[in-house]
Amino acid sequence: MQRLVAADAKGRSRGVLHAVPTAVRAYGVAPNLAADDAQYVLGWADEDRKPERVAQCHAAFVELTRRWAESPQGRDDPVAQAVSTFLRSGAAVEMRRPGECTAKSGVLIAVAGVPAYRAASVPDFWSHEVARRKGAGNGLCLACGRVGPLLDTVPGKVPSRLVPGATNDTALVSVNERVFGYDLVTQLSASPVCIRCGEAVTTGLIRVLGSTNSSSFGGQDSRLAWWTTQDTPFDAMALLHRPSGPDVAALLGSVHTARQQAATELGKARFCSVTLGGNVARIMVRDWVEMPLEQLQRHVAEWFADQRMVSTRPDGAEFHSIGQFALIAGRWITDGKRGRYADFGAKGANRPADVHRDLVRAALRKTPVPPSLLAHLVHRVRTDGHLDDARAALIRLILTRSPLTTEKPMPGLDPSNTNPAYVAGRAFAVLDQIQYSASEERRNTTYGDRFFAGAISNPRAALVTGRRDAAAWLRKLRRTKTGAAIRHEKELDGLFALLDPARDVPARTTLTEQSLFLLGYHHQRAHGFAAARAARDTVTETPEETNQ
Known part of the structure; x- marks a missing residue:
């Protein structure tokens, strides 16, 4: 089936969409039934099209309609008889042609106001017609394992709008040259599929790709679709795409009893997902997942456990969606006092085209995230000068799953972590907070603004300078906020006691050390x-509130 819609001279769609009978038409003359291009239905040509070719197309369309009317299916169908009589009379060619109509404009035939493709005889006749065109004799189908009529080519195409990267409607299998096929054979000779399976796989794929059980983001190279073999109470993808604190907490709390729950709640259900990309008119299967839902439940729980991150805001989220992680891999745009991430697909977003695919694979399969994403993310933090909860959570997730990480980072402050890079990040944050607290008014450029980007790759210089300037900041702070000054000084002294900036803090950091610096800072x-x-809450408490 294909979606037929009227279009104006500039190719812009208008009118009503229709799903009409169609078969893959790579080359040659191959009419569709009851609806097609104007060159087929009405025999109208453009200046840049050969009249002989258009005449062949129209003649083939008329002949197809005649066979429909004379077939056992259409012999007693008044719609088939009416369409065939109309076309054989030649009245179609004599119709007045609107000025905006081109040879490729979609034309739909209707009888008494009802589209002809809805006639009762169409499904059966068209199935036999597709089998006649696409058939390649009898044989064993690799999909269902039965012997029956095989296809020569796949009868349908997947619309390009459902396949990122595709510029044309795509065929699942297309081997029209020997050099492309296994053992130098063309078409479906090396992958025999029966007519029923060939039609079902394309139809099913279109349905799932266009359903709510699919996701894709602009500028990304793939589309994800998923389903389960039976209805279950656990919706893994909804949780990954829209996590809520209570739902994730409930999942983490139940992960240890998942095996006991599986028999009663999850049963024998299996989870399946396919990740597809396109190239011109070809489909690429980038990933395929099939696993018991019980196993997926454990993987999703570990995904959230590995990314858990303390928030800088009192109402901030501890867990983040896959879509949010994909978004924060892009450029941070400062707009006045507020900022935002570049939109998906926006020019200059600097977001890897495979980030969503890599994150989904890591979540479903419980595998490490590619280290290239960590390098990209740290570069973006350094360039943007922006680190928020989601970026810190993704950094922790990547480090936690990296086989090179010996000590897994904690979701919150870890006083026992004496790694020089982590401690340096903590010290940098304290220095930034001291200067901010000591300032009577907001400065245009703070210590953090001046040194943050450089401190990620060379924390030694920033800490030496900050330690020297901190004395003046603390003296100023003692005049107005004695308690804060004492707390900051004690905290700073404790951190610097853990390291010697001239010896322990590296002047050049590795990618892992840069990541630990950012985690310590956050x-x-x-x-x-x-x-x-x-x-602040302690100071504002009243005596009555204290006694309660």
Whole structure:
């Protein structure tokens, strides 16, 4: 089936969409039934089209309609008889042609106001017609394992709108030259599929790709579709795409009893997903997943456990969706006092085209995230000067799953972590907070603004400078906020006691050290904000509130 829609002279769609009978038409003259291009239905040609070719197309369309009317299916169908009589009379060619109509404009035949393709005889006749065109004799079907009529080519195409990267409607299998096929054979000789399976696989794929059980983002190279073999109470993909704190917490709490729950709740259900991309008129299967739903439940639970991250905001989320992770891999755009991430597919977004696919694979299969994504993400943080909860969570996720990481980072502040890069990130955050607290008014450029990007790759220079300037900041802070000054100084002294900036802090950091620096920086900021909120709440408490 294909979607037929009227179009104007500029190719813009207008009118009503129709799903009409069609078969793959790579080359040659091959009419469709009851609806097709104007050159087929009405014999109308354009200046750049050969009249002889258009005449052949129209004659083939008329002949197809005649066979439909004379077939056992259409012999007693008044619609088939009416369409055949009309076309054989030649009245179609004599119709007045609208000025905006081209040879490729879609034309739909209707009888008494009802589209002819809806006639009762159409499905059966068209099935036999497709079998006649696409048939390649009898044989064993690789899909269903039965002996029956085989296809020469796949009868349908997947619309390009459903396949990122495809510029034309795509065929699942297309081997029209010997050099492309296994053992130098063409068409479906090396992958025999019966007519029923060939029609079903294309129809089923179109349905699932166009359903709510699919996801794709602009600028990404693939589309994900998924389903389960039976209805189940656990919706893994809904949780991955729209996580909520209570739902994730419930999943993490039940993961240890998943085996006991499987028999009663998950049963024998299996989860399946396919990730597809396109190239011109070809489909590429980038990933295929099939596993018991019980196993997927454990993988999803570990995905959220590995990404859990403390928030700098009191109402911030601890868990983030796959879509959010894909978004934050793009460029951060500062717009006045607020900022945002570049939209999917936007020019200059600098977002890897395979980031969504890599994240989905890691979540479903419980595999490491490609280290190239970590390198890209750290580069974006350094370039953008922006690190938020989601970016910190993705960094922790990648480090946690990396086989090169010996100590898995914690979701929140880890005082026992004495890694110099992690401690340096914490110290940098404290220095930034001291200067901010000591400033009577907001400065245009802060310590963090000046040194953050450089400190990621060379923390030594930033910490030496910050330690020297901190004395003046603390003196100023003691005049107005004695308690905050004491707390900051004690915290700073404790961190610098763990390292010697001239010896322990590297002047050049590896990718892993840069990531740990950013985690230490984020953890310390979140801890500092929480401490400041607690101190503020303590000061504003009334005696009555204290006694309660």
